[in-house]
Amino acid sequence: MELITGEQFVKGLALLAAGISMGFGAVGPGIGEGFVAGKACEAIGRRPDEQALITKTMIIGQAISETTGIYALVVSLILIFVV
Amino acid sequence: MDVMMCTVLGAGLAIGLGAIGSAIGEGYIAMNAMGALGRQPGASQKILRLMIIGQAITETAAIFALVMALVLLFGGNGEGTMKAVTYIAAGIAIGFGTIGSGFGAGLPGGSALKGIGRNPQNSDALTVQMIIGQAVTQTSTIFALTVSMILFTLSPELSYLKMAALIGAAFAMGFGAIGPGIGDGIVAKNANEAVGKSPQNMGLLTRTMIIGQAITETTDIYSLVVALILIFVV
């Protein structure tokens, strides 16, 4: 095996960082979206006739909670393909 | 570095980390079973049955980790440095990946038992709802198992870049599965509590729960995509 060059070293670390970025980035949104949907289920259990409104709000809330997950995805794609 | 050593290390990571989540989840179920027994000693048969079913499904995540550890121990007979790296990466992916859904699957089981403690008549509806919730919660483990198995079968060419990419893929999928696993569990937990209070809304609640869980898994899917890119494209 040849010796590692500086450029390869940087690229390799970027790839590793891409994985860690997406991995840790997914923890928070995952739990947060879970809370949103959980509370939505609770609300539907109390008032089933408001189902359409609650589901809609749940989906919007989850989409916004997911934003940081998308940031993590963007950062890791940049680390893979641009750096 | 010996390849044999790496398979053993991978297997250890897989089952050592993979047992954490399921163990906590099963403990949570048993804790709630005790609470329910304290309230409704007459319904002990139903409580015991639900507890055992719930714990058996919560065990799935740990069983996947065990299967992967066995595959690594008995099937990991490749040659060369790169194979050694793939074995360690496979262990990391499945080990961390099962923590979330192991713990998450415990939550709906616990709330189903709370529901039985409140009203033992609802035990059938609660059992069905709990099983569906726990089954969907296993998704993140299934993704982790997929990536781990792909890493295990891979035999890449020798390069430092690929090594970093494989370890990165393992971390992406392993850590990425923790959050959505727990989140799915929270959704199923609250849905089960709602079913325990008003079992007549069960159809609606199951539907909402499945959609909520599916959206919660989105970040898990991003992790899967990043891991597949790191494995196959880089």
Next chain:
Amino acid sequence: MDKLTHVPIIEFSVMGYNVSLNPVIFLMTYLVIAVLVIGAIAVTRRLKAVPGTLQNFGEILYEFIEDVTVGTLGEKDGKSFVPLIFTIFIFVLAANWIGILPHITQFLGMIIGVIHHAFTGNGGEWVIDGIMNTQFRPNPHTFYYGLFAFPEFQEPTRSINTDLALGLIVFAVVHINAVRKNGFLDYFRGYMGDIIPSHGFWILLFPINPFFYLNVISEVSSVVSHSFRLFGNIFGGFMILVIVSSLVKYMLIPVGLLAFFGLFAGVVQAFVFTMLAITYIGQKN
């Protein structure tokens, strides 16, 4: 285990472009379409006011999807989307379920073979190689050997190409519908966020608006998550089956797992895919 790495591919070039095609997935997709067409004809052949068994089944399925669609999109819009949504649902469902057939026949063949062997002694042979690898090999001359030699079916949804195609169809429907309904300007304004005002000539500033790029990325990533969700689940289920049946050959455990991943996960994932399609349409409507 070599099932995982071996993918049959035909390559040819059309007008200078190299096209590669997985013939098994191609055939399976057409098989699913054939099954659905025959099923649809059988269900609608003799429609009656008081439905028979088959018609009743079709109506239950259709009404379920209609309920969900109308409940999310409203009465008027919902009704116009039901045919598309229902088609997506039954296609994904049939595609998820079609891989089970060979496993069921193989399992039946094994049971018949073991019983036949126990009584006559020439149904086949037990190959005993440790606890994990014990398996029954049937005699090729027996009448049930055909059940064993049943060709391997692949779920079309196990290939990412099918899932991406379905996801792109939904994506196209969502955005064409949004433009048709709100006009292009309002549709475009939806990407702007709130920091820079999005009325009048301000809208021309979109290249420097960071929210524009984030919203575009989140739209594109919704297609990715929509299709990879289906792919990941079906492929993951298949992979668990391969691993478990390579550890424990032809025993009861793979069949139980198969019933779970094939039937339950298949219907849940088909429902999730359909529901998300409805949700995406509703969000932009």
